[in-house]
Amino acid sequence: MDLDANRTLIVAALARIPAGDRAALQTVYRLTSAKLFGVCLRILGERSEAEDVLQEVYVTVWRKAADFDAERASPLTWLIAIARNRSIDRLRASKHSRHMAPIEAADDVADSGTMADVALENAQDYARLHGCLDGLEAKERSALRGAFFDGNTYEDLATRMNVPLGTMKSWIRRAMMKLKSCLQQ
Amino acid sequence: MSDVTAPVPEDDLLAAELALGVLAGAERAAALQRAAREASFASAVAAWEERFVPWAAEIAEVSAPPSVWERIVAALPADKQTSGWWQSLAFWRGLSLATGALAAACIGALIYLGNAPQQAPLTAGIDGDGRRHFVATIDTRSSSIAVVPAAYSADATREPELWLIPADGKPRPLGMLRADRAVTIKIPSELAALTVGNAVLAVSLEPPGGSPTGSPTGPVIATGKLTNL
Structure with a gap:
């Protein structure tokens, strides 16, 4: 599905939700639930939990649609952030991470991108992010990937990559700041 | 960099x-x-x-099962819209899941109030596998049957067909149903007399366009008995 082409539809539907328009929520659901379910499933790794969280996500969208400001954020960024946050909350509540296989920095050859959905914001943003990620050290990139896709904490990542917690924190912080400065250029 | x-x-x-x-x-x-x-x-x-x-x-897109949307609707606070809500498929899906019998009664009541029929309408919740798949209401005055999808989720290759099974036990085809919206079917005149309380409605999965034989060829996924409101 071309989510970017549907951006206008999603924004318009989000704007109708605060008035109590259930059909508008259903429109948002139809246009975005497959993506958000993919996100929940990726982090939680378990279907029934991902379904529970997906339900919470859209109930949250119903309650918080008035907070969404189309001038300031893309609707997909907003929705994906809700899906990630809810999934991470669920993961943290269950007290054990699902993705704890050791990460070798060399694993990250796969990083150059199996892009499932090029149209998600747009291909240019994806290419730009990837360009900047490619500028990071392999271990930094692997750590960021573990956090973003697997919902890992600093501690999970330190375990998976077999380094002290403080080392992991400094890798990730340094990586994020390099990323920010690269994306600003 | x-x-x-x-x-x-x-x-x-x-x-x-x-x-x-x-x-x-x-x-x-x-x-x-x-x-x-x-x-x-x-x-x-x-x-x-x-x-x-x-x-x-x-991250690849993954279709969520239809039950998730039904649970979302059920979890929303009470409806605050003042008009139009009865036309919403989502509303009926959610409501009929939560209170199927009430939903059937409401549809019946709307038809009843709208048409002021001579005879009370007949309704049936068409259930299978512990789920309410459709809700049917028959307006006996206009001899038509309105069927609203509830928990029914579309089959990849087959389409739902509605059957009337009167006292003789022989299924008569009424028409094709839809997963995504209500349909209204005119009851053939030869079946009108058979469409009475205690007759059974059944839904089977058939090739697109309906059973080629005039009898159900696919699995019957749900049934429900017609009752007078």
Whole structure:
């Protein structure tokens, strides 16, 4: 599905939700639930939990649609952030991470991108992010990937990559700041 | 790119950590609270979400089962719209799941009030496998049957066909149903006399366009008995 082409539809539907328009929520659901379910499933790794969280996500969208400001954020960024946050909350509540296989920095050859959905914001943003990620050290990139896709904490990542917690924190912080400065250029 | 980066305020780092999702426990709770209370911190978090989000393009879309939408509708607070809600498929799906019999009664009542029929309408919840798949209401005055999908979820290759099974036990085809909207079917005149209380409605899965034989060829997934309101 071309989510970017549907951006206008999603924004318009989000704007109708605060008035109590259930059909508008259903429109948002139809246009975005497959993506958000993919996100929940990726982090939680378990279907029934991902379904529970997906339900919470859209109930949250119903309650918080008035907070969404189309001038300031893309609707997909907003929705994906809700899906990630809810999934991470669920993961943290269950007290054990699902993705704890050791990460070798060399694993990250796969990083150059199996892009499932090029149209998600747009291909240019994806290419730009990837360009900047490619500028990071392999271990930094692997750590960021573990956090973003697997919902890992600093501690999970330190375990998976077999380094002290403080080392992991400094890798990730340094990586994020390099990323920010690269994306600003 | 150089390793020398501009000094970054501690808050921006915290916003990045929250957006990436590496915080846990009290640290995460405190950061979430700040995002809820401080607009400037919230926009820093949003900016980081925007930076990371293109990565989500690598996550494949996965269709969620229809039950998720039904649960969402059931979890929403009571409807506050003043008009139009009875036309919403979502509303009926949610309501009929929660209170199927009531939904049937409401549809009947709407038809009843709208048409002022001589005879009371007949209704049936068409259930199978512990789920209410459709809700049917027959307006005996106009000899038509309205069928609203409830928990029924579309089959990949086959389509739902509605059958009337009167006292003789022989299924008579009434017409094709839809997963995504209500349909109204005119009852053939030769079947009108058979469409009475205690007759059974059944739904089978058939090739597109309906059973080629005039009898169900696919599995019967749901049935329900007609009752007078």
